Amino acid sequence: MKVIIYNNGNGVSVVYPTGELSIEDVQAKDCPQGTVIDDSTLPSRDFRNAWELVDEAVSVNFAKAQDLTKDRLRAERNPLLEAQDVAFQRALENSSDTSAIVAEKQRLRDITNQVDTATTLDELLTLNCDKPVAEVTEQHVVESTIEGELS
Numbered sequence: 001m002k003v004i005i006y007n008n009g010n011g012v013s014v015v016y017p018t019g020e021l022s023i024e025d026v027q028a029k030d031c032p033q034g035t036v037i038d039d040s041t042l043p044s045r046d047f048r049n050a051w052e053l054v055d056e057a058v059s060v061n062f063a064k065a066q067d068l069t070k071d072r073l074r075a076e077r078n079p080l081l082e083a084q085d086v087a088f089q090r091a092l093e094n095s096s097d098t099s100a101i102v103a104e105k106q107r108l109r110d111i112t113n114q115v116d117t118a119t120t121l122d123e124l125l126t127l128n129c130d131k132p133v134a135e136v137t138e139q140h141v142v143e144s145t146i147e148g149e150l151s
Contacts, residue, residue, distance in 0.1 A: 003042075005058055006034035012051040012058050014042065046125055060121060069124045070112045076129045077108045084108070107131075 002023050004015040015034065017026045027034055035056045043051065043060050050064035084105045091098045111129055118124050 001039050002036055003039045004031050004034035004036055005042075005053060005056075006031050007053045011049060012053045014039070044121075047121060062121070065121055065124055066115050066118070069115050069118075069127060073111050073115070073127060073129060077111055080129055081105060081108050104131075 001016070004017070004023065004027050006013055006015075013031075013034075015026065015031055016039075017023050021029070023036055027036060035053075037056070037058075042058050047060045047065040047068060050061045050068055051058050052061045052064075084101055088098055088101045088105070090096075091101060108129060111127075114127050115124065118127065
């Protein structure tokens with residue numbers, strides 16, 4: 001499908017005509033500074049807020065994609081950190097070992113550092129706050145403390 005793209009000052013806007021008017025008429029009426037392209041050439045919407053219009057083509061600004069990924073990871077980790085804070089307090093009240101909880105909290109705090117080492121958009125997409133499979137033993141402790149059962 002043909003669409004009109006233009007720089008809106010904060011990023012890239014994409015206009016999808018309804019079919020009531022020709023795309024040329026929509027362009028002349030609503031966005032004369034826009035460029036008509038095929039929507040199949042648009043990048044994945046995963047980093048939509050990092051799109052830039054360069055030489056009449058839309059591309060993803062990698063630095064902006066990294067910032068968006070850090071924001072996503074921070075939002076994802078906040079409830080996990082809160083749960084670890086509760087688990088930590090419960091462990092202190094019961095004089096239980098807090099080392100696994102402390103390690104998990106540090107892992108969560110450091111999660112955004114992985115963004116800086118990513119070199120592709122696919123790598124950014126795969127980053128999340130899930131624990132690596134290799135840490136199953138520690139994961140059991142963390143999951144148990146989140147549920148209120150101290151291991």
